[in-house]
Amino acid sequence: MADSKAKSGLLLDIRNLRIEATVYPPGEAPKNIVLVHDVSLTLEKGKVLGLIGESGAGKSTIGLSSMGYGRGGVRITGGEVILNGRDILKGGKEGFRKLRGREVCYVAQSAAAAFNPAHRLMDQVVEATLLHGTATRAEAEKRAVGLFRKLSLPNPETIGERFPHQVSGGQLQRVMTAMALCSEPDLIVFDEPTTALDVTTQIDVLAAIKDAIRDTHVAALYITHDLAVVAQVSDEIMVLRHGRLVEWGGTRQIIKEPRQEYTNALVSVHEIEHQEQQPGTTPFLSVKNVTAAYGRSHIKVLKNVSVDIYPGQTLAVVGESGSGKSTLARAITGLLPPEEGTVTFDGRPLANKLADRPKEDLRQLQMIYQMADVAMNPRQTVGTIIGRPLEFYFGIRGRERDKRVADLLDKIEMGKGFIDRYPAELSGGQKQRVCIARSLAAKPKLIICDEVTSALDPLVAHGILELLLELQKEESVAYLFITHDLATVKSIADSIAVMYRGEVVRYGAKSKVLTPPFDAYTDLLLSSVPEMEIGWLEKAIKGRRMASAGN
Amino acid sequence: MLDIKRIPIPALIGIVLTALFVLAAIFAPWIAPHGNGEIVGDVWEPMSATHWLGTDNLGRDLLSRMIYGARITLFIAVLATALSFSLGSILGFAAAVFGGWFDTLLSRLVDLLMSIPTLIMALVVLSVLPTNLVTLILVMGILDSTRVYRLSRAVAVDINVMDYVEAAKLRGENEIWIIFREILPNALSPLVSELGLRFIYAVLFLSTLSFLGLGVQPPDADWGGMVKENKDGIVFGIAAALIPAAAIAALAISVNLVADWVLNRTTSLKGGRG
DSSP states (O other): OOOHHHHTTEEEEEEEEEEEEEEOOTTSOOEEEEEEEEEEEEEETTOEEEEEOSTTSSHHHHHHHTTTOOGGGOEEEEEEEEETTEEGGGSHHHHHHHHBTTTEEEEOSOHHHHSOTTSOHHHHHHHHHHHHTSSOHHHHHHHHHHHHHHTTOSSTTTGGGSOGGGSOHHHHHHHHHHHHHHTOOSEEEEESTTTTSOHHHHHHHHHHHHHHHHHHTOEEEEEESOHHHHHHHOSEEEEEETTEEEEEEEHHHHHHSOOSHHHHHHHTTTOOOOOOOOOOSSOSEEEEEEEEOSTTOSSOSEEEEEEEEOTTOEEEEEOOTTSSHHHHHHHHHTSSOOSEEEEEETTEEOOSSGGGSOHHHHHHEEEEOSOHHHHSOTTSOHHHHHHHHIIIIIOOOHHHHHHHHHHHHHHTTOOGGGGGOOGGGSOHHHHHHHHHHHHHHTOOSEEEEESTTTTSOHHHHHHHHHHHHHHHHHHOOEEEEEESOHHHHHHHOSEEEEEETTEEEEEEEHHHHTSSSOOHHHHHHHHHSOOSSTTHHHHHHHTOOSOOTTO | OOOGGGSOHHHHHHHHHHHHHHHHHHTHHHHOSSOSSOBOSSTTOOOOSSSTTOBOTTSBBHHHHHHHHHHHHHHHHHHHHHHHHHHHHHHHHHHHHHOHHHHHHHHHHHHHHHHSOHHHHHHHHHHHSOOSHHHHHHHHHHHHHHHHHHHHHHHHHHHHTSHHHHHHHHHTOOHHHIIIIIIHHHHHHHHHHHHHHHHHHHHHHHHHHHHTTSSSOTTSOOHHHHHHHHGGGGGGTOGGGHHHHHHHHHHHHHHHHHHHHHHHHHHOTTTTOO
């Protein structure tokens, strides 16, 4: 493999890469669309290049091209991919087979979906090494155990005997990294390895990946849409948009002195100024000592939770997955009747069960979901989706209804033309906007927002947050904002409840909650939010007082 | 809206053939050259200018018998399928939405019905009850609805846990809205493909019953019954039995061509406008 180019330190050289796919619009002739427009990049040995951009920017497509792979009918139609001094696109099927899993390895976004649940972890970790015959089983297993230790997995000697469902999500992601490193490749493609994880888990995985890259001198392409994350691990960053190169430079230059407007927008995305409102005298909804469990289980998901929500204000509920945030929402809406405690609304107790609540109470509490795609019936048009609450609660029909729907579409900054569209014809951000309009149509006092921006690209999420704040001013609606993203909390909340294992550990006005001294958990949460600053990761790891619950 | 030029050729063939069968069935007395029971010639006459498809085992005009047979076959099969689908899917959806004891009771009842082979069950019931069209349709429809029930319950259970159904429940919608407006449109694709299949099963089941003498009673005959009447001719090299059999096959194929096309359109999440 060693030839002149490899000696000079250049590992991967992609030149004028063009990637196309054929789309089959119904009723029209199939046509070609270009996904990646003549992108070039180079990567030296042992360096990390971050690929960043929103969905559809072509980051994963470019990343996978380094192993000659096109996902789902995608074709590499132009350019060269030179790895270790040879154009791998000319190697044919046999060449790819020798290359994949040996010279280039891949770490997928969802480790849970990428592991075969029927095989033990160790068998899957050493599989590629054995297939390529670079080591005996004993050697490979020894190497794997060493990698488990390096990635600070618990019980490195025995964790390989477990099945994928027996380890946590963050651990599985690290096992997958070990799997990629096991065959000692020259290049690893990390495809959003921490996007599906909690902030507190993300930091562990990130640190483990960074250490492993440093110690094994492997080069990496790190694909993500989170600029703060990529700033921690990569030497250089490449910003992509619509399959074209926007900007390519050193990490410091990209985050400190972006030269392109788009990069600048990405860098400054989280900053929304939100003046905290003083709590009013009387809350209109108070949750008092609520305890809840699923089924007849003895494990309480909510333990003695009490929070108040004031008219026209936002209460943010923060915590990791499994801390009971969404369960609190389910208890308030009546989907999960609490075992103990009460929910009071406008001075009177709300019925525990959904079925016992009058229509008027249902109208006052609306909900927006995390996944807008599944929160709307795919067979109903936008007009029906937004218009139904109008018909249902107010009996508005016909032309009057259409007019109100148009008004609502206007409010969420979408035109009248969307009224006849189906959800499949909307973008992710538009879908979430329609969900917001649907909940607004009921003219509620409270909207419960369950991780509404988590599934969206940063720029789109930013737009949604601004819209929510704008609507709060106009309609004086209150929000119960469930999230694990503290940056979002800072920009939208008036008061904050921090939840940990079913309990509220810190609760009060935003300024109070976010002012030191912190309790250990709030400190962990706050320090785990990636900051766009080089060296933040090391500082954050050093300063931690407790390990996250997810690990 | 519907542009004829955009209908794919197989679907067009299916539509034309199905339409021909349906038209023949509706206008049978006007189209048929002879009466249904009228003896017009010798036994098993070959095809000729006067009798296009020849005559049957009693010397009746086969073409006329075929046209009248289409009427009975389609009438019973359509009604039985309609019954099995409305019964099966509504109960299946309801079981998925209500859950609990309602679901358990209904599902076990359906299991019980399905544990007895359909044909034997039908034979027993039909030999006890008076044989007329109403009992025939009811028996066929109810027996077939068990299959539809299982399918639609399975589909609806998956849809019932989607966020948009939860959103509708939170809004306070009643079960009728949830079944017909949230679940039904999303369950349509598997149901339509099943419909094409079940309709043909209904035709074949009717034919089987008639063949065994428990279906349509003489002198009326559905296509299956006509196969039975003329089956002895095959030994003598007379094709009269094959003609109704071919008609059944043609109907099966053309209905499924249409069903596949409808399926293509209902699976589109963009309202079929591409």
